[in-house]
Amino acid sequence: MGFNCGIVGLPNVGKSTIFNALTKAGAESANYPFCTIDPNKGIVPVLDERQDYIIQFIKPKSVVRTTVEFVDIAGLVKGASKGEGLGNQFLTNIRQVDAVAHVVRCFDSNDITHVEGGVDPERDIDIINTELLLSDMEIIDRAVERTSKGSKGGDKELLKKLENLKILQAEVAKGTLIRNIEGYKEITAELSEYSFITAKPVMYVMNVDEDNILEDNEYAARVRKIAEKEGAVCVRICGKIEQEISELDEEEAREFLDSLGLTRSGLSEMTEQGYKLLDLITYFTAGEKEVRAWTITRGTTAQKAAGKIHSDIERGFIRAEVTGYNDFKEFNSLVKAKEMGKMRLEGKEYIVQDGDIIYFRFNV
Secondary structure (H helix, E strand, C coil), X not given: CCEEEEEECXXXXXXXXXXXXXXXXXXXXXXXXXXXXXXXXXXEECCCHHHHHHHHHHCCCEEECCEEEEEECCCCCCCHHHCCXXXXXXXXXXXXXXXXXXXXXXXXXXXXXCCCCCCCHHHHHHHHHHHHHHHHHHHHHHHHHHHHHHHHHCCHHHHHHHHHHHHHHHHHHCCCCHHHCCXXXXXXXXXXXXXXXXXXXXXXXXXXXXXXXXXXXXXXXXXXXXXHHHCCEEEEECHHHHHHHHCCCHHHHHHHHHHHCCCCCHHHHHHHHHHHHXXXXXXEEECCCEEEEEEEECCCEHHHHHHHHCHHHHHCEEEEEEECHHHHHHHCCHHHHHHCCCEEEECCCCECCCCCEEEEEECC
8 A cells, every 4th residue: 555644624625525536536547446444434546657658568467556545534623622523533543544635625605505604724724733733632641641650760761751742742732733843753753652643744635616726716825825834735626526537437537637727636636745745656566467566665775665565575685676667668678678788686775766667586
């Protein structure tokens, strides 16, 4: 799997419409069996033009995409952290995801009422962030209490843990999102047993109407300012258009996007931004039997990347036979690329590059 992403937002912002469109579109356009894990989770394949190009010339018996899991986190309203709506249940779900897609309503409509009476991106974002902060604060307060008792004997590890928890406690009490606290990555790494929601990377999904799909309207511009201040990323999307795309086959969807002046779907944009947000890359294994995409963190060594396939390959790693994607594209053949000296032999410390096509030699 590439990563999993929790979709949050107030009621009636288009969150479930986007979730349903994304999961259905992903399944159909790749002829991939849509997998419903439970009513609010969906796994969809990541469509990668590079993998499609490799497939054209390798002509494998099977193709395996990497995937993204979307989790529709429903029930977030004022008071969710105190159990309003289905708050506690869904706040637990969101602790399990890698990244958060925060859907913000950026369109007016007389037909779709707004739970807060009108469109106001700053207020809506603040409501969600406040509930997430309150939920984190509850966990931090309990952890501080337990750790304080345990550290009375002078245990150095517990005292250091308490120090880090108190840094978070003081900042969160001021309303600071954990991901905006200076040095938060080092602090949360020391507190890895806790999964703080506001430490997770965020993409703001600006749900606009059809007239504003190509450029920000006033509401979207306001969301973008918030994202820039937080160091978050933004994706502009129209839930209604995504829903229409999800009902088309791949060729029809491409024609529809072209007619709108769009180069890709919202799913593609969200996936790309998710990879950037989490600093992920893709490498490929390719042969007549299978062409498969694998997701790893940027900076991963060849030996560790081999472990993504199987622990035996990592343990018995001998070398990696690596062909860059652009080199493959030049010759449209792994054999030809090798003959032309473009296939490299790399050792266990080689840093895998985005798009590498790798064959691992190993012995166990």
